[in-house]
Amino acid sequence: xxxxxxxxxxxxxxxxxxxxxxxxxxxxxxxxxxxxxxxxxxxxxxxxxxxxxxxxxxxxxxxxxxxxxxxxxxxxxxxxxxxxxxxxxxxxxxxxxxxxxxxxxxxxxxxxxxxxxxxxxxxxxxxxxxxxxxxxxxxxxxxxxxxxxxxxxxxxxxxxxxxxxxxxxxxxxxxxxxxxxxxxxxxxxxxxxxxxxxxxxxxxxxxxxxxxxxxxxxxxxxxxxxxxxxxxxxxxxxxxxxxxxxxxxxxxxxxxxxxxxxxxxx
Amino acid sequence: xxxxxxxxxxxxxxxxxxxxxxxxxxxxxxxxxxxxxxxxxxxxxxxxxxxxxxxxxxxxxxxxxxxxxxxxxxxxxxxxxxxxxxxxxxxxxxxxxxxxxxxxxxxxxxxxxxxxxxxxxxxxxxxxxxxxxxxxxxxxxxxxxxxxxxxxxxxxxxxxxxxxxxxxxxxxxxxxxxxxxxxxxxxxxxxxxxxxxxxxxxxxxxxxxxxxxxxxxxxxxxxxxxxxxxxxxxxxxxxxxxxxxxxxxxxxxxxxxxxxxxxxxxxxxxxxxxxxxxxxxxxxxxxxxxxxxxxxxx
Numbered sequence: 037x038x039x040x041x042x043x044x045x046x047x048x049x050x051x052x053x054x055x056x057x058x059x060x061x062x063x064x065x066x067x068x069x070x071x072x073x074x075x076x077x078x079x080x081x082x083x084x085x086x087x088x089x090x091x092x093x094x095x096x097x098x099x100x101x102x103x104x105x106x107x108x109x110x111x112x113x114x115x116x117x118x119x120x121x122x123x124x125x126x127x128x129x130x131x132x133x134x135x136x137x138x139x140x141x142x143x144x145x146x147x148x149x150x151x152x153x154x155x156x157x158x159x160x161x162x163x164x165x166x167x168x169x170x171x172x173x174x175x176x177x178x179x180x181x182x183x184x185x186x187x188x189x190x191x192x193x194x195x196x197x198x199x200x201x202x203x204x205x206x207x208x209x210x211x212x213x214x215x216x217x218x219x220x221x222x223x224x225x226x227x228x229x230x231x232x233x234x235x236x237x238x239x240x241x242x243x244x245x246x247x248x249x250x251x252x253x254x255x256x257x258x259x260x261x262x263x264x265x266x267x268x269x270x271x272x273x274x275x276x277x278x279x280x281x282x283x284x285x286x287x288x289x290x291x292x293x294x295x296x297x298x299x300x301x302x
Numbered sequence: 303x304x305x306x307x308x309x310x311x312x313x314x315x316x317x318x319x320x321x322x323x324x325x326x327x328x329x330x331x332x333x334x335x336x337x338x339x340x341x342x343x344x345x346x347x348x349x350x351x352x353x354x355x356x357x358x359x360x361x362x363x364x365x366x367x368x369x370x371x372x373x374x375x376x377x378x379x380x381x382x383x384x385x386x387x388x389x390x391x392x393x394x395x396x397x398x399x400x401x402x403x404x405x406x407x408x409x410x411x412x413x414x415x416x417x418x419x420x421x422x423x424x425x426x427x428x429x430x431x432x433x434x435x436x437x438x439x440x441x442x443x444x445x446x447x448x449x450x451x452x453x454x455x456x457x458x459x460x461x462x463x464x465x466x467x468x469x470x471x472x473x474x475x476x477x478x479x480x481x482x483x484x485x486x487x488x489x490x491x492x493x494x495x496x497x498x499x500x501x502x503x504x505x506x507x508x509x510x511x512x513x514x515x516x517x518x519x520x521x522x523x524x525x526x527x528x529x530x531x532x533x534x535x536x537x538x539x540x541x542x543x544x545x546x547x548x549x550x551x552x553x554x555x556x557x558x559x560x561x562x563x564x565x566x567x568x569x570x571x572x573x574x575x576x577x578x579x580x581x582x583x584x585x586x587x588x589x590x591x592x593x594x595x596x597x598x599x600x
Contacts, residue, residue: 044405048417051402055421058435058475061445065438073438115330122326134327137334144342145536145580147553151560151573155348156341175337178330236428239538239553243560257430260543264437272431279427283419293418 059276066273068266084270094271097255101235104166104251108173109181109230113223115174116182121215124189142179149176150243157244164246172244176237177230184229184290188222225290232282342577349570359567367571377555381575384551387469387541388534394474395530399481400523404515406482407489418486422479429476433540436472437463440544464546472544473534480533481526488522521591528587532580552576 040048068074069081088094122128123135141149153172157163162171192215200210216223238253245254252275260268286292350363371377406417424432439446440462447459462468492515500510538553545551550558552572559569 040405040408044401044408047401048405051398052417052420054398054475055424055478058432058439058472059424059427060435061438062431062435115333118326119330122323126323126326128320128323131323134331137331140334141338143581143584144338145532145553145573145576147536147538147556148342148345148573148577148580151556151569152338152341152345154560155345155566155570156337159344171337175334178334182330232426236426238428238430242538243557253428253430256428256434257539257543260430260434260437264434264441268434269438272428272434275428275431280423283423283426287419292422293415 062269063273063276065266065269068269070266073264073266073269084266085274087267088270088274091267093255094252097250097252100166100169100249101252104169104173105231105234108170108177108234109227111170111174112178112181112230113185113227116178116185116226117219117223120182120185120189120219124186125194138182139179141176146176146237146239147243150240153240154243163244164249166249168244169241169249169251172240173234173237176240177233180233181226181230184226184295185219185222188219188226192218221289225286225295228282228286228289229295232279236279345570346574348567349574351567353565353567367568368575370568371571371575377572380550380555381552383466383549384535384553387466387473387551388531390470391473391477391534392527392531394470395478395481396523396527398474399478399526400485400519402478403482403485403489404519407486421482424475425479429539430543432476433472433543436468436475436540437543440468463544464549466545466549468544469541469549469551472540473537476537476540477530477533480529481523484526484529485519485522488519492518524587524591528584528591532584535583536576536580 064075065073066084067076067080067082069076069079069083119134119138123131123138149172153168154163157165157168157172162168196218197210197214200214201207205213235251236253237251238257241251242254242257245251250258252271256268256271256275283292286295347363348359349367350365351359352362352364352366353359371381402421406414406421409417444459446462447456450456450460460467462471497510497514500514505513536553537551538557541549541551542554542557545554553576556569556572556576559565559572563569
């Protein structure tokens with residue numbers, strides 16, 4: 037393999053600086069000790085992180101996001117597991133159409149989904165409720181959950197299940213004791229990816245969130261539209277920290293390169 | 303157990319197996335039909351209604367909203383801006399993302415994985431946080447302008463906040479990882495032996511890049527471009543934060559019509575046009591890429 041020349045390495049360094057600059061600046065400003073936006077030139081301070089705790093809007097939005105992500109990721113995975121098994125294990129008329137339908141939410145701009153849900157929820161009377169948020173999040177995160185469960189299910193040998201059945205195991209114990217243990221890594225990482233996607237979603241949610249039930253990214257977005265202060269930098273730095281934790285988790289469970297690029301690199 | 307009973311049992315089991323995939327995927331299909339297809343059809347119908355300031359949504363069907371969008375320079379100006387921004391973001395994503403994927407691919411073992419993580423990791427960080435970073439760099443701290451002036455590249459501070467330039471820079475940052483993923487995936491399919499063969503036959507590195515690598519990577523660049531363009535054209539949070547309320551794009555326009563002006567039928571029409579343009583571009587370009595580069599996909 038040929039090596040990169042100095043010009044290529046310079047390009048690479050500038051590219052990495054471009055990628056990291058906005059993330060680094062958010063984390064830096066979050067540690068300022070001043071009352072206004074500035075870089076922490078005279079020592080680090082946690083005052084803006086403490087300020088988050090006293091801001092009831094952000095605290096309740098954080099808990100709402102946490103519950104929303106947990107509930108909708110769980111429902112999305114529960115719906116994805118049987119669907120993934122159907123697509124991975126069976127050849128049946130309409131299989132292609134169903135597989136396309138499962139990927140459809142990815143093709144639709146989130147703003148369009150937000151409008152469609154807002155109208156639909158207003159007509160069905162669940163506009164501005166937490167149930168509405170959960171249902172809409174299940175729809176947009178299902179393709180992510182399905183993708184990982186599907187890739188875990190396609191790998192298993194159906195002969196193992198047939199062996200269990202021929203030895204007299206019921207379909208339930210076959211699923212619980214043979215199939216499920218084999219797809220657990222896909223299921224867990226599908227759940228984590230679905231949770232992150234739900235936790236980060238802003239464009240669709242901004243349409244259907246109400247002042248009473250709102251998520252952390254939406255609260256942050258609406259706050260930034262009015263004014264930018266070190267408080268939002270601290271909230272964002274917290275979000276970045278949580279994301280790094282989730283990424284490490286996903287890397288251990290599934291391998292981030294496999295998740296992002298679709299195959300292991302060697 | 304008699305032979306007849308056994309065959310009957312097998313037939314019943316086969317009959318059950320025929321329905322199993324439908325039963326398994328049934329719940330998800332029902333949920334998607336009820337919560338995705340129905341709301342989208344309802345939105346398309348809503349876009350055909352009229353709207354009056356005091357009477358609200360009127361129960362008549364016509365194409366007035368679409369006629370309004372196509373005849374009002376304010377509206378098609380916004381669509382033109384959305385298209386222009388998406389095109390520029392796609393261009394810069396190709397110019398930055400494709401070489402970076404190539405350089406990453408040529409790196410040694412530990413560095414390659416580390417930098418792949420650094421480049422792709424931000425995809426997991428909330429768009430609001432990433433855009434806030436650009437707002438801080440452009441505006442409040444003015445670090446970008448200070449840096450550019452220190453380097454002697456500019457004399458006067460540039461206007462990034464509330465400008466298309468700023469939106470393009472921030473959106474390129476948000477979307478360029480998708481280009482890197484796409485080009486990286488196509489680089490993984492390359493056979494290094496072909497490159498070595500060209501080298502041994504006396505080809506210069508530039509010739510190899512132009513005649514061997516580029517043609518095989520092109521499908522990756524194009525499918526990356528489709529993804530980046532579609533996401534840039536429908537972007538909301540980044541244009542809203544960097545562009546502000548005056549610099550509207552299609553998605554922020556739909557938001558304003560729905561939540562500020564409360565003209566839902568017009569907002570629905572804007573959304574339907576955005577959706578149709580998006581699907582047309584994705585499906586159309588995918589067809590084109592697949593036909594043009596059929597041999598690369600085996």
